[in-house]
Amino acid sequence: MSDSGNWCLIESDPGVFTGLIKGIGVSGIQVEEIYSIDKETLEDLKPVHGLIFLFKWQGHDPAAQSSNQAPIVYDESIFFAQQVIQNACATQAILSILMNSPAIDIGEELTNFKAFVSDFPAELKGHAISNSDVIRTVHNSFARSDPFVNDMHDPDAKEKEDLFHFIAYTPINGNLYELDGLQEGPRNHGPCPGESWLEKVGPIIQERMAQYAGGEIRFNLMAVVDDxxxxxxxxxxxxxxxxxxxxxxxxxxxxxxxxxxxxxxxxxxxxxxxxxxxxxxxxxxxxHNFVPLIYELLKGLAQQGELQGLVEEGRTRAKAELESAKQRKAAAVAAGKDVDMEDA
Structure with a gap:
C-alpha cells in the first residue's frame, strides 16, 4: 500500500465524520455514534443510510475465519474502491455509503467524481480518491495539530502501535453489502428488502467482534443518517x-x-x-496548535521568577509519588499479593 500523498489519521468521532461529509459538499446528512444495534435505537435514527464499523486490524480479516463468510460480488453498479493509500479507510468508508445511497444528494463535487471514475476498476478508483485534491484536503483538515510528531507517518516510532480499520455496511439494490477497501470487492450478505437490513446487520457485526480474543473491547459503530x-x-x-x-x-x-x-x-x-x-x-x-500559548505561559512565569519554583515543586511531588508507589509495592510483595501497578 502506498503512503504517497500523506493522509492523516482520522479520529473515530461523529463530529469529525459529519464535518468531513459537509466539507466535501454533501448536505442534509450527519453521523451518529451508536452503542447498541437493537431495534429501538435504530428505529429512532431512521432513515439509516449505512453503518461505519471500526475494529482493530490484526494483519488479516478475523471475519475470514467465519463459516458464514459472505461472497465477494463484482457488480459494476456498485461504487467500490480499493484502499491504496495509508490512513484513508475512514474517508473511503464514508464514500462507500454516500456513493451507493440514491436517497443522498452527494453534491456537485462527488457527482462529478463518481461520473469520472464510473468505468474504473476498483484499484483505479482507489488511486483516484488518493489523487483527489478536494477529498484529500478535507480529510487532512481534521489532522490534529502536533508540532513534534507527524501523525501521518512516524519513522522513528520504536513501539508498534495498534492499527484500526474502518469498513461500511449499506443496503444496495435490495441486498446488504459490506464494503472494505482492503478486500478485492464488496461482500454480499444477502437480500434485505426495505429497511430489514438493519435487523440483518446486527448479528454480522456481533459475529465479527466475536472473532477477537477475549478482552478486546475497542470497537466503534457509527450510523450515517439524515440531518x-x-x-x-x-x-x-x-x-x-x-x-x-x-x-x-x-x-x-x-x-x-x-x-x-x-x-x-x-x-x-x-x-x-x-x-x-x-x-x-x-x-x-x-x-489548533496550543504550543505558542504554552510557550508564552512558561515565558511569563519565568519572567516573574515563578517557573523554577514550580519545576522544583513538580519534581518533589513526582519523587514523593514514586516513593509511595514503591512502598505500596513492597508491602504487597511482603503480604504475598500479586502486583500490577504501572506507577511502580
Missing part, C-alpha cells in the same frame, strides 16, 4: 398540523399525546443545536 434537525422539524410540522385539526374538532383540551410528542421534538431540536455547536468547537480545538 436530525431537519427530521425533527418535519415531524414537528406534521404533529402540529394534526393537533390543530384535532383541537378544532374536539376542543383545545384534546390531543394530549400529540402535545407530548411536540414537546419532545422541540427538546430534540434544541439538543441538536447545542450538539452542533459543541462539535464545531471540538473540531476547531483539534486543529
Amino acid at each position: 436530525r434537525t431537519k427530521v425533527y422539524k418535519e415531524r414537528l410540522a406534521t404533529y402540529q398540523a394534526q393537533l390543530e385539526t384535532l383541537q378544532k374538532a374536539e376542543g383545545p383540551e384534546a390531543g394530549s399525546w400529540l402535545k407530548g410528542e411536540i414537546e419532545h421534538l422541540e427538546q430534540g431540536i434544541k439538543k441538536e443545536a447545542e450538539k452542533t455547536l459543541k462539535q464545531q468547537r471540538e473540531n476547531k480545538l483539534r486543529k
Whole structure:
C-alpha cells in the first residue's frame, strides 16, 4: 500500500465524520455514534443510510475465519474502491455509503467524481480518491495539530502501535453489502428488502467482534443518517398540523399525546443545536496548535521568577509519588499479593 500523498489519521468521532461529509459538499446528512444495534435505537435514527464499523486490524480479516463468510460480488453498479493509500479507510468508508445511497444528494463535487471514475476498476478508483485534491484536503483538515510528531507517518516510532480499520455496511439494490477497501470487492450478505437490513446487520457485526480474543473491547459503530434537525422539524410540522385539526374538532383540551410528542421534538431540536455547536468547537480545538500559548505561559512565569519554583515543586511531588508507589509495592510483595501497578 502506498503512503504517497500523506493522509492523516482520522479520529473515530461523529463530529469529525459529519464535518468531513459537509466539507466535501454533501448536505442534509450527519453521523451518529451508536452503542447498541437493537431495534429501538435504530428505529429512532431512521432513515439509516449505512453503518461505519471500526475494529482493530490484526494483519488479516478475523471475519475470514467465519463459516458464514459472505461472497465477494463484482457488480459494476456498485461504487467500490480499493484502499491504496495509508490512513484513508475512514474517508473511503464514508464514500462507500454516500456513493451507493440514491436517497443522498452527494453534491456537485462527488457527482462529478463518481461520473469520472464510473468505468474504473476498483484499484483505479482507489488511486483516484488518493489523487483527489478536494477529498484529500478535507480529510487532512481534521489532522490534529502536533508540532513534534507527524501523525501521518512516524519513522522513528520504536513501539508498534495498534492499527484500526474502518469498513461500511449499506443496503444496495435490495441486498446488504459490506464494503472494505482492503478486500478485492464488496461482500454480499444477502437480500434485505426495505429497511430489514438493519435487523440483518446486527448479528454480522456481533459475529465479527466475536472473532477477537477475549478482552478486546475497542470497537466503534457509527450510523450515517439524515440531518436530525431537519427530521425533527418535519415531524414537528406534521404533529402540529394534526393537533390543530384535532383541537378544532374536539376542543383545545384534546390531543394530549400529540402535545407530548411536540414537546419532545422541540427538546430534540434544541439538543441538536447545542450538539452542533459543541462539535464545531471540538473540531476547531483539534486543529489548533496550543504550543505558542504554552510557550508564552512558561515565558511569563519565568519572567516573574515563578517557573523554577514550580519545576522544583513538580519534581518533589513526582519523587514523593514514586516513593509511595514503591512502598505500596513492597508491602504487597511482603503480604504475598500479586502486583500490577504501572506507577511502580
